[in-house]
Amino acid sequence: MIDPKLLKENLSAISSNLKNKNYMLDKGEFLKIDSDRKELILENESLKNKKNLLSKEIGILKSNGEDSTEKTKSVEVINLKLESIKKLLLEAEEKFKNLLLNIPNILDDSVPIGSSEDDNKIEYYSDNINLLENENQNYPEHNEIGKLLGQYDQEAVTKMSGTRFSILFDKFAELHRALGSFMLDIHTKEHNYKEVHVPLIVNNEALVGTGQLPKFKSDLFELKNKENFFLIPTSEVPLTNILREKVLEETDLPILYTSLSTCFRSEAGSYGKDTKGLIRQHQFDKVELVKFVKPSDSSDALNKLVGHAENILKMLKLPYRKVLLCSGDTGFSSSITYDIEVWLPSQKAYREISSCSNFKDFQARRLNIKYKDKLSKKKDYVHTLNGSGLAIGRTLAAVVENYLDNDGNIKIPEVLRPYMKSEKIIKKAGD
RNA sequence: GGAGAGGUGGCUGAGUGGUCGAAAGCGGCACCCUGCUAAGGUGUUAUACGGGUAACUGUAUCGAGGGUUCGAAUCCCUCUCUCUCCGCCA
Incomplete structure (x- = not known):
């Protein structure tokens, strides 16, 4: 598998390298899939962060014998959001992985260019x-x-x-x-x-x-x-x-x-x-x-x-x-x-x-x-x-x-x- | 194929619902002390990915995956591996 970071940073160079292997990389598609995925990851993580903080607070409230229903409800709302995001994220990850698994290896510089x-x-x-x-x-x-x-x-x-x-x-x-x-x-x-x-x-x-x-x-x-x-x-x-x-x-x-x-x-x-x-x-x-x-x-x-x-x-x-x-x-x-x-x-x-x-x-x-x-x-x-x-x-x-x-x-x-x-x-x- | 026991950081090993990424010990690293390859002291010590010039910070990870729950190393289910016993087999 190609290093996704390397690919992103050298998109044009790698894409023309792969062209010599008769592989046409759709650069736009790659960038789109990558950024969609990134966006979902960030959203997922920030929601989880909120959830983790609230759960921790609930624990403290409960151990002090205080009321925590408000916060429990907030977490429930977050969990609903997380559920749908998780689904989208899984799809995005799958797409990203599939794309990467189907991209061939980069050619060494010393490989002669040719088609057959x-x-x-x-x-x-x-x-x-x-x-x-x-x-x-x-x-x-x-x-x-x-x-x-x-x-x-x-x-x-x-x-x-x-x-x-x-x-x-x-x-x-x-x-x-x-x-x-x-x-x-x-x-x-x-x-x-x-x-x-x-x-x-x-x-x-x-x-x-x-x-x-x-x-x-x-x-x-x-x-x-x-x-x-x-x-x-x-x-x-x-x-x-x-x-x-x-x-x-x-x-x-x-x-x-x-x-x-x-x-x-x-x-x-x-x-x-x-x-x-x-x-x-x-x-x-x-x-x-x-x-x-x-x-x-x-x-x-x-x-x-x-x-x-x-x-x-x-x-x-x-x-x-x-x-x-x-x-x-x-x-x-x-x-x-x-x-x-x-x-x-x-x-x-x-x-x-x-x-x-x-x-x-x-x-x-x-x-x-x-x-x-x-x-x-x-x-x-x-x-x-x-x-x-x-x-x-x-x-x-x-x-x-x-x-x-x-x-x-x-x-x-x-x-x-x-x-x-x-x-x-x-x-x-x-x- | 059947029955049982177990899988926690580099290692040993605690931890049965909350401030636990996880005690303690060993090992590793850094420094201190010490007249010499000893002993002692202090601190530090997981990984992956992301954000930030940086200090730092977020998420995930206690065999794997799913579930219950506001919250799971801890409870439930499935799988997997290791060990013991039985059966079968080259």
Whole structure:
């Protein structure tokens, strides 16, 4: 959530900043809602003040055995007024809050202005270590490879769950598990994150806190037989909500959490996109990285976070590039976002495999997560960041496609071999 | 799922209808005293939001929400969390 005070004081500047994110702020509406609310608050408070004073006087009169009916009547009159004001105030507060909850985060100054992904800024290409030699050849897609190898069966899963789900067998299943373990091990042992096992179902408030709600309900799966329950679209939600309503000591920071979890997305509005394979699923696994840091550290923390995601790709020797998203492509809650895109030979394209964002105080404000400054002892909102480290299904696809050899087998990346019972090659089915 | 007990400031813990934002102690901070990392003394010490240059001041907050009342930490209802016991279960 945007700081309402900041917004009010810098209305034009912030409104033009948000315009770059394709959000049109109605300045007049904001000012009106804000002043209406303010007026009601003041009236409410002054009436309560009168009431409190009178009640106190009544107490004194009564203890002296004096008559207090006059004053009691005055309070009754005030209470009637308060009742109607309270109603109006609640409405005004609701309106104000709704407006604020629907305003996206302010963009960082370093975000390039642009309207679509064409305006994103590619900052880095890795050495394309694994690219197969013959670039003109048509490479099979990971799902086709999987089918040939007997590890993947789209028809079977469609019968039980429908499209956008997958079933993996045998070595693919093992590879999937290995990737998760490998990533978690690197993040916990080398990047100092604490591993967390999270719930896959969360309530409405948790999702409002991280920014998925109220605006993006259609992207979520909501449980039907139980009120106010949603499947998580990413473990960012439970991980970030761990510290909700907390005041941390400055010395506690930074706090780094990582989690391997299943994620659920309705993928509404993406009909026909990425219909094959593991790229776009209703259900997928992902290792998530979440950071809570001091505001002064957050920009550095983002660079490190991106580095942690890149590290996994480097260790897997997968070709990738790093992209700074332009203003129009940066998400609702984010101030600045880097995407890591992995090379998929079959698509002859780089595809997003990680998205790393600095939310600054946007989520912390919604979740009320603060820290106490060591010197000034003042409380302030922490900054939160998160990124994928990485999406398992897409990583598996990338490994399968990039490590395909000329015989149609897949070499297991060196770093995964300890996790794969020293299997080096996924053999063709029936061998 | 059933039965019971409980949730008060950084902590311990008083407080069952009025001057209670809340005693006392501990802890913290400031100063004083003291010839030395002891003991003692005095004062101070919750948070959020709003008004005022400021001194100061208003509102809210005793797990959460609602109710009764002129007035609620205190009475009533609902929820939630913790603890104990029983049942069930991976």
